Structure formats: structure tokens, C-alpha cells
Amino acid sequence: MNKSTKTVLIVLSIWFAVLAGCIATVAAVVWHHGVISVNVHERGPHGARIYLPVPAFIVNPLISLAGRAHPCDFDDADLEVFEQIRPAIRAALTEANRYGDFTLLEVEGRDGEHVTIQKKNGRLELRVDAPDARVSITLPESTMKAVAGAI
Amino acid sequence: MRSKVITIIVAGVLFAASLEASDRWLHLRVADEDGTRVSINLPFSIVEKAVPLIPPHALRHARMECNGERIDSAAFRNAVRQSAATGSAAYDGDGHHVVITRANGVVSIVASDIDGGDTVRLRLPASVIDPMVGRKSEEIDLRAAVIAMTQQGSGDLMFADSEDATVRVWIDETP
Numbered sequence: 001m002n003k004s005t006k007t008v009l010i011v012l013s014i015w016f017a018v019l020a021g022c023i024a025t026v027a028a029v030v031w032h033h034g035v036i037s038v039n040v041h042e043r044g045p046h047g048a049r050i051y052l053p054v055p056a057f058i059v060n061p062l063i064s065l066a067g068r069a070h071p072c073d074f075d076d077a078d079l080e081v082f083e084q085i086r087p088a089i090r091a092a093l094t095e096a097n098r099y100g101d102f103t104l105l106e107v108e109g110r111d112g113e114h115v116t117i118q119k120k121n122g123r124l125e126l127r128v129d130a131p132d133a134r135v136s137i138t139l140p141e142s143t144m145k146a147v148a149g150a151i
Numbered sequence: 152m153r154s155k156v157i158t159i160i161v162a163g164v165l166f167a168a169s170l171e172a173s174d175r176w177l178h179l180r181v182a183d184e185d186g187t188r189v190s191i192n193l194p195f196s197i198v199e200k201a202v203p204l205i206p207p208h209a210l211r212h213a214r215m216e217c218n219g220e221r222i223d224s225a226a227f228r229n230a231v232r233q234s235a236a237t238g239s240a241a242y243d244g245d246g247h248h249v250v251i252t253r254a255n256g257v258v259s260i261v262a263s264d265i266d267g268g269d270t271v272r273l274r275l276p277a278s279v280i281d282p283m284v285g286r287k288s289e290e291i292d293l294r295a296a297v298i299a300m301t302q303q304g305s306g307d308l309m310f311a312d313s314e315d316a317t318v319r320v321w322i323d324e325t326p
Binding site: 108 | 183185186187188189190191192193194196197200201202204205206326
């Protein structure tokens with residue numbers, strides 16, 4: 001093996017090591033913060049299926065930024081009421097994060113719709129089971145904390 | 152050895168007390184005549200921590216309605232206060248007739264439509280409704296009622312039914 005081949009191999013080895021390190025770091029960050037997932041399944045023979053996983057570490061900072069933004073769509077009276085109850089909402093969300101699995105809301109509609117919001121394995125799950133489609137949205141604990149912090 | 156046993160017993164009692172304080176759940180069930188069912192289960196500590204943070208004036212726009220008609224808060228307040236003294240009270244509101252009776256610490260309110268429409272029956276503990284119409288307040292104080300609920304033990308908090316729906320709110324130890 002000549003010297004130039006050795007150099008190329010060393011550079012390639014370093015490059016792969018750095019790449020593996022980056023991938024491992026991103027995987028660790030994704031694992032730590034969790035994944036927000038949206039799953040839509042239309043019923044019927046040609047029903048569409050959509051699965052959209054989004055790493056929470058991308059969304060959580062945006063939630064924090066959104067919390068600092070001034071919501072222009074609300075009038076001053078609504079904002080005043082919100083400001084007054086903001087500490088209560090924050091306390092409620094923070095307290096909810098302390099609990100294990102539980103079903104917060106369950107609705108059975110007259111036309112067969114079934115909606116549940118539950119905390120399961122540290123994640124908040126929203127499930128809508130309707131005659132024409134099934135939708136589930138899952139938020140990891142880090143996103144719930146980001147929402148509580150943003151409020 | 153004896154001090155260890157006493158320490159373990161004290162720790163056990165304190166642990167049990169902490170479970171009592173934090174493991175209560177607030178449940179709400181709504182059943183509509185069209186088949187719709189709504190169920191809400193909330194750790195009671197959320198209510199205990201969040202409600203006191205709501206400023207009293209934040210709920211000043213809250214109001215009660217019966218069959219879409221706004222309930223006159225002054226007349227309602229006076230009737231509840233009167234029922235505390237006499238055991239029962241009644242008044243005619245805007246399109247509805249309200250009868251309030253008390254027995255065994257439970258207040259029953261029956262609001263019926265004067266035009267023969269729906270009748271709403273409501274039962275809740277006196278210890279919850281009395282703070283709503285406290286002497287200091289000229290409005291119906293919903294915040295005081297919710298704080299009174301947080302001081303209630305396990306059991307039924309409210310039961311309401313009408314021709315088309317029933318609502319039950321209670322506290323227990325199961326999620």
C-alpha cells in the first residue's frame with residue numbers, strides 16, 4: 001500500500017467516524033426529545049394513508065418562539081382573559097406531566113365517532129376514530145413541557 | 152427496634168396521607184339523549200393547583216343559563232340564601248320557574264320552563280353552592296364554588312338531568 005492510498009484511507013476513516021458520530025448524536029437527540037407523529041388512515045378500498053413523524057427537537061423551539069409572539073388574531077379582551085388564566089393553564093399542564101397513564105377525555109358520538117385524548121407511556125395521544133377515517137396525533141413529553149413553558 | 156417500627160408506621164401513615172391528597176380524580180360524565188357520551192377524567196391536584204391561580208375577576212363574565220335563557224344571578228343568589236334559612240325557596244325568572252330545596256346537606260334546584268318546555272334538575276352539596284352566593288359577592292362566584300369543590304372529600308359533586316341530557320360530576324380515587 002503506497003503512501004497516497006494510506007492517506008485516502010485515513011481521510012475516509014475520519015470522515016466516516018465523523019459521519020457516524022453525527023448520526024449517533026442526532027439519533028440520541030431524537031430519542032431523548034421524542035417524535036411528534038401524525039397518522040391518518042382513510043377507510044375504504046382506496047383510502048389514503050399518511051404517516052408524518054417529526055422530531056420534537058425541531059418543533060419544540062418553534063413552540064417556545066410562538067409563545068413569545070403576540071397573537072394578532074385575538075382581540076384585546078380575549079388576550080386579557082388569557083393573560084389572567086395563563087398561570088392556571090401553565091400550572092395545570094405542568095401538573096398533568098407528573099401523572100402516568102390516564103384517559104383525559106373520551107367522546108362517543110351518535111354517528112359512531114370515537115375521540116380519545118390520553119396520556120400513555122409518557123406521551124399525549126389524540127385519537128379520532130370516525131366512520132370515514134382514523135386519525136391519531138402523538139406528542140412526546142418534551143413537547144408538552146415546551147407548550148407548558150411557552151404558555 | 153421499637154423506634155424503627157414507630158418510624159416505619161409514621162412513614163406509612165404519611166405516605167398514605169400523601170396518596171389521599173394527590174390520588175383523587177375528578178370525573179365528569181355527560182350523556183345526551185341522541186347517544187353522545189362525554190367522559191372527562193382529571194387528576195384532582197390539577198384542579199387544586201390551577202383554580203386558585205385564576206383571579207376572581209377573570210370569571211366575571213361567567214353566567215348561568217336555563218334552556219338558553221340567562222338566569223338572573225341576583226334572584227338566584229337571594230333564593231339560595233333564603234333556602235339556607237328556611238329550607239326551601241322559589242322565584243320566577245325570565246321564562247322559567249326555579250324551586251330550591253335543601254335536605255341532608257344537599258341542595259336541589261329545579262328550573263322549569265314556564266311555557267311547558269324542558270325541566271332541568273340539579274343537585275349539589277350545600278358546601279359547594281353556598282360559597283357561590285357568599286355574602287361578600289354581588290355576583291355568582293364560580294371560582295369560590297370550584298375552590299369549595301377542592302375541599303370536598305370523595306363522592307358526588309353535582310348531578311344534573313333534563314329531558315335530553317344527564318351530567319354527573321364526582322370525585323374518587325380511580326383514574
